[in-house]
Structures are given as structure tokens and as C-alpha cells.
Amino acid sequence: MRKFLEAGRLCSPRGIKGELRFDCWCDSPEFLSKVRKLYLDDQGEKFLEILSYRPTIPSIIFKGYEDRNSASVLTGRTVYFSRDDIKLPKGVYFNDDLISAPVFDVEGNKIGVLKEIEESPRCFYYIVVGENKEYCIPYNDAFVKSVSPEKIVVELIDGLEKDLKADKNA
The missing domain is CATH 2.30.30.240 (PRC-barrel domain)
Incomplete structure (x- = not known):
């Protein structure tokens, strides 16, 4: 059983404050609303701390990437969440x-x-x-x-x- 599962792909910057469009691969963008970290690999070796997440758009701002230029280096990256950060209801499975x-x-x-x-x-x-x-x-x-x-x-x-x-x- 893998500990880190694909959450989606980071897309192009939106605005000047480091906000990245996010192609969410979960059942819905709201699924990740309580997650505070996303990982850049499926081993959990490097994480990004979420400062702001807007599931309605969906878009994300990460700590340390709060301007358009620094955030743009993340464009195209697949990000992962830890299954430890998500509590599924009984009878629901990944x-x-x-x-x-x-x-x-x-x-x-x-x-x-x-x-x-x-x-x-x-x-x-x-x-x-x-x-x-x-x-x-x-x-x-x-x-x-x-x-x-x-x-x-x-x-x-x-x-x-x-x-x-x-x-x-x-």
C-alpha cells in the first residue's frame, strides 16, 4: 500500500502572488481542503507547505513560492498527498x-x-x-x-x- 498518492498537477501561475492553477485528480477539489502539505515525489522526501488553497478555482499558494516567478518553477509538477492526512469515512477506500x-x-x-x-x-x-x-x-x-x-x-x-x-x- 503506497503512503503517498497522486493529488494532481500544478499548472500555470495565476496573478502575481504565486498562485498556481491546480488540476486536481481527486474525486473533487474539496477533498484536499484540510491538507496542509503536498509532496513533490511519491516517497514524501520533499514537501510544499500550503499557505492558501481555493477549491472553487482550484488554485494553490505555497510557502516560499509567493510570487509569480518563483511559483512558475513548479508548473507541470505532479504533487502527492499523504494518506495519513486524510480520514476516509467507513466503507470508503482510495x-x-x-x-x-x-x-x-x-x-x-x-x-x-x-x-x-x-x-x-x-x-x-x-x-x-x-x-x-x-x-x-x-x-x-x-x-x-x-x-x-x-x-x-x-x-x-x-x-x-x-x-x-x-x-x-x-
Whole structure:
């Protein structure tokens, strides 16, 4: 389990006071509103202290980077948050913790493991890889019945799977 997770990318400066536009990769920009530090690497070796964070825009000002020129050196950098700084409600998990979780259908048959979570404008999709099939399952109550890092249960319908054997033979 990784301790530092991607928060987003720092974009171009906005104004003259070191404010940087922020492309937030979390569920919503408000998710990070209580975080006081972001990290420049996924090991947590170098951090930036947040002086101001505006989730409505979203934009950030960091201590020591309070003018446009100094802040501009951070443009394009991916920043990370520490999972220790976020308290998730019971039954809610970071996507990172769900990758490789076993996936079962509602009858209890293992269909594969969660390979990745894709985002689209409408919803998230669970990409599940089984022995000979890959499934693209919309993340909503109609298809995803329960979620935990130990086990994901889904309702399958025709059309959600792709035969991997047929693709290899084509």
C-alpha cells in the first residue's frame, strides 16, 4: 500500500502572488481542503507547505513560492498527498487500495481481479481481468454491489465482457 498518492498537477501561475492553477485528480477539489502539505515525489522526501488553497478555482499558494516567478518553477509538477492526512469515512477506500482486489459475481464465482479504474465524463469503470475475459463494469449500484480491498462483488449482464482468447487468435 503506497503512503503517498497522486493529488494532481500544478499548472500555470495565476496573478502575481504565486498562485498556481491546480488540476486536481481527486474525486473533487474539496477533498484536499484540510491538507496542509503536498509532496513533490511519491516517497514524501520533499514537501510544499500550503499557505492558501481555493477549491472553487482550484488554485494553490505555497510557502516560499509567493510570487509569480518563483511559483512558475513548479508548473507541470505532479504533487502527492499523504494518506495519513486524510480520514476516509467507513466503507470508503482510495482507488489505489482496490487495484488487484479479487472480483466475484453475485453467485460467488471469481471472475478476475481489478486491473484499473477508468474515469469517463459519465462515471468510473472497473476494468476486471479474468483468466480468458476482460470486463468493463460501470461503477454504479446496478452493477457494483459491494467494494472492499479484500473483495468486490458485481452483477454481470451480457455485453460487459470481452473474450481475450478471441482477441489473441484474431
